[in-house]
Amino acid sequence: MISDPxxxxxxxxxxxxxxxxxxxxSQIEKRLKRGVGWxxxxxxxxxxxxxxxxxxxxxxxxLLIPDSETTVALDYEDGxxxxxxxxxxxxxxxxxxxxxxxxxxLKSALERLRKAAGxxxxxxxxxxxxxxxxxxxxGQAYTFSGFTRRRAFGEALMAALAQAGLGPDTFMxxxxxxxxxxxxxxxxxxxxxxEAALLREIxxxxxxxVGERATFAPILDPDNVGNxxxxxxxxxxxxxxxxxxxxxxxxxMSATTGSFIAGVLRxxxxxxxxxxxxxxxxxxxxxxxxxxxxxxxxFRDREASLRICPVxxxxxxxxxxxxxxxxxxxxxxxxxxxxxAAIVHAGCQGIEDxxxxxxxTEEDLSVLSAEDLAARGYARLPETLPAALTRFAENETVTxxxxxxxxxxYTAHKRGELAWLDDKDxxxxxxxxxxxx
Numbered sequence: 001m002i003s004d005p006x007x008x009x010x011x012x013x014x015x016x017x018x019x020x021x022x023x024x025x026s027q028i029e030k031r032l033k034r035g036v037g038w039x040x041x042x043x044x045x046x047x048x049x050x051x052x053x054x055x056x057x058x059x060x061x062x063l064l065i066p067d068s069e070t071t072v073a074l075d076y077e078d079g080x081x082x083x084x085x086x087x088x089x090x091x092x093x094x095x096x097x098x099x100x101x102x103x104x105x106l107k108s109a110l111e112r113l114r115k116a117a118g119x120x121x122x123x124x125x126x127x128x129x130x131x132x133x134x135x136x137x138x139g140q141a142y143t144f145s146g147f148t149r150r151r152a153f154g155e156a157l158m159a160a161l162a163q164a165g166l167g168p169d170t171f172m173x174x175x176x177x178x179x180x181x182x183x184x185x186x187x188x189x190x191x192x193x194x195e196a197a198l199l200r201e202i203x204x205x206x207x208x209x210v211g212e213r214a215t216f217a218p219i220l221d222p223d224n225v226g227n228x229x230x231x232x233x234x235x236x237x238x239x240x241x242x243x244x245x246x247x248x249x250x251x252x253m254s255a256t257t258g259s260f261i262a263g264v265l266r267x268x269x270x271x272x273x274x275x276x277x278x279x280x281x282x283x284x285x286x287x288x289x290x291x292x293x294x295x296x297x298x299f300r301d302r303e304a305s306l307r308i309c310p311v312x313x314x315x316x317x318x319x320x321x322x323x324x325x326x327x328x329x330x331x332x333x334x335x336x337x338x339x340x341a342a343i344v345h346a347g348c349q350g351i352e353d354x355x356x357x358x359x360x361t362e363e364d365l366s367v368l369s370a371e372d373l374a375a376r377g378y379a380r381l382p383e384t385l386p387a388a389l390t391r392f393a394e395n396e397t398v399t400x401x402x403x404x405x406x407x408x409x410y411t412a413h414k415r416g417e418l419a420w421l422d423d424k425d426x427x428x429x430x431x432x433x434x435x436x437x
Contacts, residue, residue, distance in 0.1 A: 008085040009036050009066040012102055012197040012335040014413050015047040016277070016437070018085075020064060025084060028071075035065035038090055043100045044413050047278075047333070047436045052416020055409065062098055063091050070194050072164040074202065076156065076209050083205060087194050099403035102337035106190055109344040109401070116351045117256050119235040119243055121344065124169075124186040125196035125336055126326075128227040129203060129216045132434060134177040146173030150180060157182065157206045164202060166195050175290075176225040186232065186324075196229070196336035216332035217437040218281045222426050226284030228291060229331050231340065232309065234324040235260075245323035247316060251299055251308050251360050252323060258357030261297055261306055261325060263350020264343055265358055268295040268305055268329065270395040271342040272381055273388035277414060278333035279421055280430050282384050285329060287366035292329035294378050299360045305329045305381070308360065329381065332437060345401040389414055 007028060010020035021036045040056035066086035074083040090101035097104035113119055131150070140146035147154070150173070158168040167185030174181045182203060184195060200216055207214035219226035235257065237243040246254035253261065264271075276285055287293045290302050298304025311322040330339050365378060373379060382388035389411050392398060399407035421429050 003081075005082065005084060007031070007066070007071070009064050009088050010085055010197075011038075011064055011088060011090055012193070012337050013045070014043055014100070014102065014335060014338065014410060015045065015417075016333050016335045017045075017047060018087075018197060018201055019045070020085075020088075032066055032068050035063035035088065035091070038062040038064040040098075040100075043409060044416065046413060046417040046420060048417065048420045048432065050416055050420045052413045052419075054412070055405070061093060063093060063095075064088050065091060070198075072198060072202075074160050074163055074205070076160065076206075078209060080209060085198075085201070087197060099406055100409055102335045102341070103190065103193070105402060105406070106193055106337040106341040106344070108403075109341040109348070110189055112348045113344055113351075116348045117235075117260075118238050119256065120188055120237075120240075121192075122186045122188050122234045122236060122324075123192035123340065124184060124232045125192060125199070126181065126183045126230040126232065127196070127199060127203075127216065127332060128174055128176075128179060128181050128229070129214050129332075130176060130180070130220060130227060131178040131207065132213050132215050132220070134220065136177045140173060140177075141175045142173055147171075149173075153206060153210050153212060154180075156210060157203060160202050160206050161199065164198055166199060176227075177221075179225065179227065186234070188236070190337070192231075193336040193340045200332055215434050215437055217430070217434040218276070218278050218331040218333055219284045220430055220434045222280075222283050222430060225289060226291065227331060228284065228328065229334070229336075229339075231327040231330055231343065232324050233327065233343075242320040242323070244325075245320040247319075250357050252319070253308070253325075253357055255357065256351060257325070259350045259353075259355045260347035261350070262355035262358045263348065263353070264306060264327065264346045265295045265297060266355065267346040267349065267395070267398055269379060269381055269388075270391045270398045271346055272329050273385065273392040273414070274342040274410070275327070275330040275334050275339040276388070277385070278331070278433055279385050279418060280426075280433050281331050281333060282382070282388070283426070283430075284331065285381055285383075287364075293381055294365045294373070295381065296361045296365060296378055297325075297358050299362055301362060302328070303364075304361060333433065342398075342401075346398075349397065349401075385414065385418065
């Protein structure tokens with residue numbers, strides 16, 4: 001059959017979906033400069049394909065301009081088509097970044113980090129996902145037999161990620177029913193978020209190619225574990241040297257790292273609406289789910305919202321290269337660009353305000369009363385998406401980090417998503433998210 005290969009130009013939108021438009025590969029040079037047409041109200045298409053209240057209506061025109069550095073061509077060598085896509089930026093017709101372009105928002109946050117501290121961000125997104133329908137046979141968690149059930153998928157996925165220019169790291173059978181984890185090596189700047197968006201699509205695509213279905217939904221069963229996204233972060237200075245670690249400081253945090261983390265903790269309750277943005281995300285963000293429920297920094301504590309990760313090195317130079325911390329109050333309903341931007345902005349606020357290095361917890365905060373938590377500077381994170389949206393919208397510092405009008409668009413989008421769920425019980429809501437992610 002005749003074929004004119006197509007390239008899909010994509011944006012990771014507020015719903016955490018890759019949406020876009022395809023064009024012939026033969027036009028790639030032109031499209032890298034001129035892009036493809038885009039519509040402002042597309043930003044209000046929720047994950048359920050309902051259109052939330054939009055300030056744009058039917059008016060306006062934009063451009064979606066693919067970035068050549070994100071271009072991917074995947075050939076599974078299975079007789080199927082080669083998949084070609086590229087992530088891009090949404091701009092006005094004159095090339096000005098659009099206020100609701102998540103990738104441009106992240107670029108702005110990274111520039112703020114450079115100005116505030118002279119640092120470049122290094123990051124990696126660690127993803128959990130499940131196959132559906134799930135196999136609930138017990139005795140599979142972390143096992144070799146659980147791994148071998150999906151060996152063909154895992155090996156195809158690793159090959160596809162490598163083709164896409166990501167650094168495949170580990171693949172494992174996780175604790176939950178038919179739950180797996182995939183990690184990639186760290187990268188710098190906007191690239192970690194690009195890779196997270198690509199990884200999700202490549203994982204789902206690979207599952208389809210082997211006759212399976214994979215979902216990154218935050219939680220499929222309210223009585224079981226959920227699927228988190230853990231965002232690992234560290235810093236490089238202007239000379240490219242590690243700048244996260246200082247052995248003379250508490251738990252090895254450099255003064256700048258400590259201020260960054262303190263900023264994230266201070267504003268965590270107001271940014272979680274961006275990092276865990278689905279209605280069912282808050283079923284997962286509860287104590288004793290190995291998730292995150294409080295605005296605390298933990299040391300080797302997988303229930304802390306932020307965690308200092310262990311290192312395997314012993315000499316200071318190698319420790320400095322390995323040293324990193326992770327943000328755990330996130331899932332794949334979020335655009336990785338928007339989630340990372342919110343975290344970076346919060347950290348920059350901490351640096352600019354010279355917040356002190358925070359204390360590290362090594363205890364179960366759920367046994368403390370609200371009064372005891374408050375006395376120590378801790379608080380329970382929002383327990384529902386409406387509560388999280390309220391904290392976001394009412395925090396003028398946080399909304400001020402984003403372009404004018406973005407906060408209103410974002411909250412309207414999410415309220416439209418919630419409205420679609422109005423008549424559904426918890427199980428049906430989980431199932432709905434399981435389908436779209």
